[in-house]
Amino acid sequence: MTPSPAGRGRPRDERSHAAITQAAAELIVESGYAAMSIGAVAARAGVGKDTIYRRWSGKPELVYEAVFTAADTTDLPDTGTLEGDLTTVVQSLIEEFSQPEAAAAIPGLLADFAADPELRATIRSRFLQPAKERLIEVFDRAGQRGETGAEVPVDLVLDTLAGAVFFHLGIIGEQPGPDLARRLAAMIAKGIEVR
Amino acid sequence: MTPSPAGRGRPRDERSHAAITQAAAELIVESGYAAMSIGAVAARAGVGKDTIYRRWSGKPELVYEAVFTAADTTDLPDTGTLEGDLTTVVQSLIEEFSQPEAAAAIPGLLADFAADPELRATIRSRFLQPAKERLIEVFDRAGQRGETGAEVPVDLVLDTLAGAVFFHLGIIGEQPGPDLARRLAAMIAKGIEVR
Amino acid sequence: MTPSPAGRGRPRDERSHAAITQAAAELIVESGYAAMSIGAVAARAGVGKDTIYRRWSGKPELVYEAVFTAADTTDLPDTGTLEGDLTTVVQSLIEEFSQPEAAAAIPGLLADFAADPELRATIRSRFLQPAKERLIEVFDRAGQRGETGAEVPVDLVLDTLAGAVFFHLGIIGEQPGPDLARRLAAMIAKGIEVR
Amino acid sequence: MTPSPAGRGRPRDERSHAAITQAAAELIVESGYAAMSIGAVAARAGVGKDTIYRRWSGKPELVYEAVFTAADTTDLPDTGTLEGDLTTVVQSLIEEFSQPEAAAAIPGLLADFAADPELRATIRSRFLQPAKERLIEVFDRAGQRGETGAEVPVDLVLDTLAGAVFFHLGIIGEQPGPDLARRLAAMIAKGIEVR
DNA sequence: AAATAATCGAGACGGTACGTCAGGTCTTAAA
DNA sequence: TTTAAGACCTGACGTACCGTCTCGATTATTT
Structure with missing residues (x-):
């Protein structure tokens, strides 16, 4: 603006x-x-x-x-496990992007942003910066618990989670099942946990 | 047509x-x-x-x-592990969708499909049916090896993989690093393996 | 054809x-x-x-x-006066051109014919040749009666009558009053009579 | 407009x-x-x-x-006879409608106007109102001279003159002979004079 | 009988114009 | 300088016709 x-x-x-x-x-x-x-x-x-x-x-x-104006001010409770914390993050992503305006806007918005070379790079920060900060916090906690090692692929996880959520909400148009967040978080958490 | x-x-x-x-x-x-x-x-x-x-x-x-005309006729070699097979699947997804025409078309195309109620439901089949068939084969093999259990969330994995790939290629516009397929497949494979 | x-x-x-x-x-x-x-x-x-x-x-x-297929086969009775004969001619013009198809076709048809240089010259013969032959007969009779002189401006009268009729029917779209033929013929007859 | x-x-x-x-x-x-x-x-x-x-x-x-923008501002000289006045009127009609743009436009224009029920009625006023006013003046003078009676068929004369002129110029496409106005006016004047 | 040839209904073909709409800029008078 | 209004140029839309062409099929004449 x-x-x-x-x-x-x-x-x-x-x-x-x-x-x-x-x-x-x-x-x-x-x-x-x-x-x-x-x-x-x-x-x-x-x-x-x-x-x-x-x-x-x-x-x-x-x-x-x-x-996308509503600052996501929900606090991020420590659930005690990586899987639980990730579920919370995914859940808030889903809630934010499944508002009617967001669902209606996302596909076209992403297309227009992607078509403009100057804006392509900004998508991740514009849409995902808050989520990224939360993810970092979640992984910090998980590292302290010993669930994950030192090198966590934050961007890979972020893009994967966001991709899956966008794909469901914006593109397939599916109303996300109540346990999508849980199942998705479980899969990803297990995928990056140490042992 | x-x-x-x-x-x-x-x-x-x-x-x-x-x-x-x-x-x-x-x-x-x-x-x-x-x-x-x-x-x-x-x-x-x-x-x-x-x-x-x-x-x-x-x-x-x-x-x-x-x-999207080129039938994906590449055969799907049995690499011996779920992770290896998944890497192959993701790699072929990336190759198909990173052709210049595909990369340029995907964001707008998905937006237009998503905007038409009649077409929303067809996205998964039009874009992903071949990949889904390959995934099923991969999970069959993995089940016979004992890597996965009976109930594998094929659609969840498919949407997650496709979401991540689309997100990188079409939306972020990033040329996928040579090991994106490997890292993504490793994470997902580990996430759904039985122990 | x-x-x-x-x-x-x-x-x-x-x-x-x-x-x-x-x-x-x-x-x-x-x-x-x-x-x-x-x-x-x-x-x-x-x-x-x-x-x-x-x-x-x-x-x-x-x-x-x-x-314009119907050959105008009505015979042309000798009414005994130029005015009467002209009235008959005008009346048959009106009848021919006030058929619904004719009324609907004339303006556009004339426009298309006029726009084509090759066809401009044929309008008079195509549309008006039968009327012209009748006019000549009418003026022959009138000459023998002494109502007109030797030099009768047939084309002028023809174009004037046709112009007036076309103007009413095709352009104004007016259903011709029952006495238009009579009044028009009277005016023209008087206009060309000798004294 | x-x-x-x-x-x-x-x-x-x-x-x-x-x-x-x-x-x-x-x-x-x-x-x-x-x-x-x-x-x-x-x-x-x-x-x-x-x-x-x-x-x-x-x-x-x-x-x-x-x-048809040029307002016809030519004044209408009193020639002393109905025939002379009518010649002037017809002459100005011919001049107005024999401009190249007018001659090229008239047939198609009349066809389009005639095809639109709302506009059919307006043709006479749009194209002929100025001429009608002049005709009325001409007939006023003629009445005062005693050349015509009380009941002059203004519209009949107007449509006849206009029909003849349009027919020549727009439809036949003939360049009007230098004496068309004179001959036409003479015929009509004689046709409506009292004795 | 066989070959030739024009016609048939159907509809695809490359063009052109239609009248509408959106984009993004500009020009006005008023605030 | 911003405002609401709305005119401005550009260019795309999807539709309709134009007059031509290409199909397989049909119906005649000529060999």
């Missing part, structure tokens, strides 16, 4: 910002990502198109902010 | 078919999925737009056929 | 000819000239498009034959 | 308007009415198609404005 420039002239209306992201979120759910147009967002938000382009560079950026 | 109807009238020209799929494959690599238009494909193939719409219902169907 | 060539090969099916002209006449009334397509005529006649193009060079030629 | 709505937003660019009508007029002369496409007009005018559709509902409306 482009920050508001120097304090000359009329300041930006913050209410517009909220109206736009809300309108975008609604339209994604109603129409889907591809059918959602900037013009429609502007009309529903009661805003000019320029007001949107002044703040975001295009549809992907707008949708990303409109959909 | 719409099959040619009953044998009445002028038959469809197979050379047009080939020219169209080739032009589509070229343009995907040159322009990317989103920027590739049916009109441009028609122009390059020296064909009218109707000739394309007569055979395919839209861009996703055309691109799918243009990109 | 293209005549059937030498007697080799399968002869043209005369029933197709009739089916085509009938379908064309129906479609002109139902859809109007511009919206009537050759493909639709072929479909309704149960005929291939080539069967039409083999006989007519295009829509204007086909429609002309489909609509 | 659709009027620009309330004074909000960016006003329509009058230069686009002029560029469009000029391009349309040129293309009509070069290609003819039927072969002139909206897309070609837009391209030549350096304008998007939307900019045309925003102002006109279709080709007929655009062409009408592009071709």
